[in-house]
Amino acid sequence: MIRLPELPYAYAALAPTLSADTLRTHHDKHHAKYVETANKLVAEHGLEGRSLEEVIAEAERRGLTKLFNNAAQAWNHAFFWDCMTPERRDPQGELQAAIGEAFGGLAGLKARFVQEGVDHFASGWVWLAAEGANLAVLSTHDAGALAHDGRTPLLVCDVWEHAYYLDYKQDRKSFLERWFDAVAHWQFAETQFAAAQGRREPWSFRLAA
Secondary structure, eight states: OOOOOOOSSOTTTTTTTSOHHHHHHIIIIIIHHHHHHHHHHHHHTTOTTSOHHHHHHHHHHHTOHHHHHHHHHHHHHHHHHHTBOSSOOOOOHHHHHHHHHHHSSHHHHHHHHHHHHHHSOSSEEEEEEEETTEEEEEEEETTOOOSSSSOEEEEEEEOSGGGTHHHHTTOHHHHHHHHHHHTBOHHHHHHHHHHHTTSSOOOOOOOOO
């Protein structure tokens, strides 16, 4: 069974970047509904007992669009919560060096990340991902996930309107800039970067016991 993970911080912990109202609506309503629907569809299609990553891959392989959308959104949102922290610090060590090589430094990565999100048409996700030691910024549409391909996600920001509209209205750029500056969880990204190079297990969705 897929469970709705608890937030790893209090609802108000990311304010003023993200308000408690936004987190309650986003987590308790949107994410919860994806999880609820995914569980129903997993049962209907006989996929109980599979990891969420396996469910996503099988739904995509079999063209089960509704299951894919809800399962991938359940995965994306769980990953997104872990990509934020109220105790932000800049990236360090190997990841800092890789960012310098790929983007000329953190300011260059921010410019690339924010522009990717601003230019992304309609709903989706903006990712910092690694393939081995190589970094890339990319976006996926709708429920598009990096749950089962060759790239390891390091960070993701949700650019569906429900992620920011209560706090920023239509101003997606300001949301992305403030998100990057104030709540991006670089320590988490560092552990994912190590996983991309085979030195630890990457993040995976935790199923209910």
